[in-house]
Amino acid sequence: MFDLLSFSDQGWGNALLKGLWMTLQISAGAFAVGLLIGLVVACAKLSAPRPIALLMRGYTTLFRAVPELLLILLLYYAGSMGLNALMLWLGFAQVNISGPLVAILVLGLVQGAYASEIFRAAILAIPHGQIEAARAFGLSGFGLFRRVTLPIMAPYALAGMSNLWINLIKDSALISVVGTNELLYTAKQAAGSTRQYLLFYLAAAALYYLVTLASNYLSGRLERRIRRWMPVVE
Amino acid sequence: MPEWISYYAALIAKGLQTTLSLLVISALLGFALAVGVALARLSQRKWLARAALAYTSVLRGTPLLIQIYIFYYGLGSLFAQFPMIRGSFLWPFLRDGYWYIVFALVLSVGAYVGEVIRGGLLAVPKGEMEAASAFGMTPRQALLRVRLPRAMRLLLPTLAGETVMLLKSTALASTIAVVDLLGAANVVRAQTLQIYQPLLLVAGVYLCLTFLIEGVYAIAERRGTPLRRSVG
Numbered sequence: 001m002f003d004l005l006s007f008s009d010q011g012w013g014n015a016l017l018k019g020l021w022m023t024l025q026i027s028a029g030a031f032a033v034g035l036l037i038g039l040v041v042a043c044a045k046l047s048a049p050r051p052i053a054l055l056m057r058g059y060t061t062l063f064r065a066v067p068e069l070l071l072i073l074l075l076y077y078a079g080s081m082g083l084n085a086l087m088l089w090l091g092f093a094q095v096n097i098s099g100p101l102v103a104i105l106v107l108g109l110v111q112g113a114y115a116s117e118i119f120r121a122a123i124l125a126i127p128h129g130q131i132e133a134a135r136a137f138g139l140s141g142f143g144l145f146r147r148v149t150l151p152i153m154a155p156y157a158l159a160g161m162s163n164l165w166i167n168l169i170k171d172s173a174l175i176s177v178v179g180t181n182e183l184l185y186t187a188k189q190a191a192g193s194t195r196q197y198l199l200f201y202l203a204a205a206a207l208y209y210l211v212t213l214a215s216n217y218l219s220g221r222l223e224r225r226i227r228r229w230m231p232v233v234e
Numbered sequence: 235m236p237e238w239i240s241y242y243a244a245l246i247a248k249g250l251q252t253t254l255s256l257l258v259i260s261a262l263l264g265f266a267l268a269v270g271v272a273l274a275r276l277s278q279r280k281w282l283a284r285a286a287l288a289y290t291s292v293l294r295g296t297p298l299l300i301q302i303y304i305f306y307y308g309l310g311s312l313f314a315q316f317p318m319i320r321g322s323f324l325w326p327f328l329r330d331g332y333w334y335i336v337f338a339l340v341l342s343v344g345a346y347v348g349e350v351i352r353g354g355l356l357a358v359p360k361g362e363m364e365a366a367s368a369f370g371m372t373p374r375q376a377l378l379r380v381r382l383p384r385a386m387r388l389l390l391p392t393l394a395g396e397t398v399m400l401l402k403s404t405a406l407a408s409t410i411a412v413v414d415l416l417g418a419a420n421v422v423r424a425q426t427l428q429i430y431q432p433l434l435l436v437a438g439v440y441l442c443l444t445f446l447i448e449g450v451y452a453i454a455e456r457r458g459t460p461l462r463r464s465v466g
Contacts, residue, residue: 061441062441064398065398065440065441065444065445066402066437066440066441066444067401067402067403067404067405067406067416067440068402068405069405069406069408069409069416070405070416070419070433070436070437070440071437073416073420073433074430074433074434074437077429077430077433078429078430078433081429081430166295169297170296170297170298171297172297173297173299173300174297174299176299177409184297184299184300184303187300188303191307195311197303197307197308197310197311198304198307198308198309198311198312201300201303201304201307201308202304202308204300205296205297205300205301205304208295208296208297208300209292209295209296212294212295212296213291213295216295
């Protein structure tokens with residue numbers, strides 16, 4: 001039974017590893033998208049004009065209150081339909097958007113909502129004197145953000161972001177529902193064609209578990225490393 | 235209002251009912267399990283604490299969807315092989331995806347909320363436990379009358395978040411052909427060939443449910459905290 005997991009031609013080992021690689025790629029891409037959205041939205045919530053800040057609050061509430069699976073289905077179908085309509089309107093032929101790209105965008109949008117809350121809290125945790133000092137030095141706008149806000153806020157956001165990364169890996173399994181060949185989808189195919197459901201789902205679960213364990217370990221080390229520079233909180 | 239909403243209103247209401255029953259059943263059973271897991275994690279017996287740690291680590295380290303597949307397809311197909319199980323009175327339960335979802339959700343609530351409760355139990359000031367034993371309470375009494383209620387009160391905001399997470403997790407029921415709220419939307423989509431409108435509708439329902447949960451917890455917090463002292 002276990003030779004079904006082997007790396008030979010008959011085994012599914014290679015396919016599962018390929019699925020894992022796709023899962024990691026999707027997660028990494030979505031993490032980057034989420035990071036970017038999170039930063040922009042956090043700044044907008046803190047300092048944009050009121051209507052925009054309200055809009056951003058609405059986005060965060062909405063994306064954190066609705067099930068991820070529903071959001072994925074909604075954005076996947078409505079998003080690809082909308083994009084095709086746009087292309088048609090622009091006079092291009094219909095595009096077939098690649099599954100992984102849509103997955104990255106959809107998961108990134110969900111991540112962005114959570115990340116923006118983490119960044120907002122981290123930015124608020126910066127002692128205000130630091131910002132004042134930076135302004136006194138003549139920094140403002142993006143320069144202030146890049147050279148002062150971002151580096152001071154990053155350690156505060158680290159723990160939350162590593163949690164988010166682990167959640168993201170787990171959420172990426174939901175993408176299998178719309179048929180992108182990541183780890184769970186591959187396991188589903190393997191299980192369906194060999195009828196060994198328990199074996200393949202347990203194998204895929206073990207792979208996910210390894211990834212989250214490794215992520216936990218690495219983020220713990222990173223946190224300890226960065227905490228050396230953090231002031232001791234009384 | 236589009237015509238399909240009134241046509242499928244009964245189906246969607248049924249889905250809502252399924253979602254709510256999933257939420258309530260797995261919240262209650264899962265909470266009981268979570269208290270057990272938290273106590274096991276804090277137990278003096280090394281093997282028990284370690285077993286509880288392994289349980290939470292695995293359950294929290296793997297996607298819920300795959301756990302559901304393991305139970306439903308993996309164990310389900312295993313059960314189907316034994317005529318003894320097929321003939322037993324349990325079979326109607328073991329055939330229905332609903333109970334697999336409940337099982338998976340209970341286990342996962344046990345793991346996630348167990349960790350939360352463990353933190354809450356640790357956060358109860360030591361002096362209060364000492365006071366309880368000075369009053370002559372047995373350890374069990376002190377736990378049930380002082381430590382747990384205290385921890386619960388501290389944890390209400392976190393538990394609100396966990397309940398919302400649970401609500402969102404119930405949507406995974408639709409992946410194994412249980413017609414919950416999302417499942418109902420998928421049925422409507424398949425029958426009316428609408429791509430996203432039913433999804434939007436149930437997204438609105440989920441949003442309302444989330445606000446409802448948060449409102450209930452906010453009330454509980456106001457009423458359950460007759461006197462708040464800062465512990466310095």
